[in-house]
Structure formats: structure tokens, C-alpha cells
Amino acid sequence: VAGVLAYLYFTYARVYSLFDKTTNPNMALNYTIGNARASRTIRYASLGDSLTAGVGASDANQAFPYLLSEKLVEKNTKIKLFNLGQPGAKSVDVLQQQIIPLTVFKPNLITLFVGTNDMHNRVPLDEFRKNYNQILDELAEFKTTKIILINLPYLGVDSLILPPHRSLFNWRITTK
Numbered sequence: 001v002a003g004v005l006a007y008l009y010f011t012y013a014r015v016y017s018l019f020d021k022t023t024n025p026n027m028a029l030n031y032t033i034g035n036a037r038a039s040r041t042i043r044y045a046s047l048g049d050s051l052t053a054g055v056g057a058s059d060a061n062q063a064f065p066y067l068l069s070e071k072l073v074e075k076n077t078k079i080k081l082f083n084l085g086q087p088g089a090k091s092v093d094v095l096q097q098q099i100i101p102l103t104v105f106k107p108n109l110i111t112l113f114v115g116t117n118d119m120h121n122r123v124p125l126d127e128f129r130k131n132y133n134q135i136l137d138e139l140a141e142f143k144t145t146k147i148i149l150i151n152l153p154y155l156g157v158d159s160l161i162l163p164p165h166r167s168l169f170n171w172r173i174t175t176k
Contacts, residue, residue: 033069034078044069045082045105047098047135048113048150052085065111072109082107090117091131099138110139113150 046052046065054063061067069079082105084098094114102110112135118128139147 029083031066031069031081031083032078033066033081034073035076036078038076038078040074040077042072042077042079042109043082043105043107044072044079044109044111045102045107046085046111046113047094048085048111049089049115049117050085050087051116052083052111052113053087054083054085055087064113068111085113088117089114090121090123091115091128091135092123095131095135095138099135102142107142107145109146109148110142111148111150112139 044065046068050056052063052065054060054066057063061070063083063085065081065083065085069081072079082101084101086093086097089098091114094112114135115128115132118131136149139145
């Protein structure tokens, strides 16, 4: 029994050990991407967890919000990026901490990428669903803002998640 428990603990903790602390950039909150004197500005706010914050990226400009901003930049456009992603954030944290600053920033583009920590921390599906729907209700108040929802990543990669956690995570991701 002790051997099984040790295996379960270490295979679960293994995921976190794969992310070397030296590859977790110290993300600033604000970036300007593109020509600072451009005539058009996109105000982009990214909400979410460590994947939004840039954990696992070798540099802050390798985090997905920054990379998305670079893709959106056109000749006469600049992106003002406000990255609110926080390592360890769950849906309740986005709801309680990351939406409020949006009223001051007034974005015209928002990405939401949250749920992995809810799954890892075994937040009941009904609670996650309630929090997520409440986040969407709050974001709906930004009537002229384009909102992009990013789904949970596939975590069943054989080299990242080992059995039996792979089956559990896949089931949690695909449960309706």
C-alpha cells in the first residue's frame, strides 16, 4: 500500500518538477507590442493561470499572450497587453481578482485561459461550471470587447502525465 501511495504522489508531483524554476519568467503586467506611435491601439487583457502568466516559457515574450499580441500587430497598430495571469489561479481567483482591474484598463480584447488548476485541485465540476459561467457573465458587461475562450490543454501526453493520473485528467477535461 505504501508503495502505491508513493507512486501516486510522485507521479502527480512529477508534472510540477518538469517546470524548472529558472524557466519561469518574471512577467510584468504591462507591455506595448508594435510601433509605439501607431495610430490604432488594441487594448488586450489576458486572464488565467500559470500558462497565461508564462510559467514554462524561457522568456516573458514566449508566453502565449505576448505571442498572440505579436500575431495581431499590423503596420499602424500597437497592442497594449495587460497580463493578469497568476500561477496557481483557479476559476474563483479569476472571478475575485482578475476581472476588477478590467474596468480601469477597458480592454477591447480579452483572453480567458483557466481550469487546469481547478482540475488539479479537484474543484467539483459544478463549482467550476458555476464560477466559469459567472466569469462569462462578468465579461459580457464589456459589450464592445472581443472575448476569446481558450480550452484546457490536452494533458494526456505520455511523457508529461503518467498513469493513472492521465486517465483521471482526460476524464475531467472531457466531462460535460
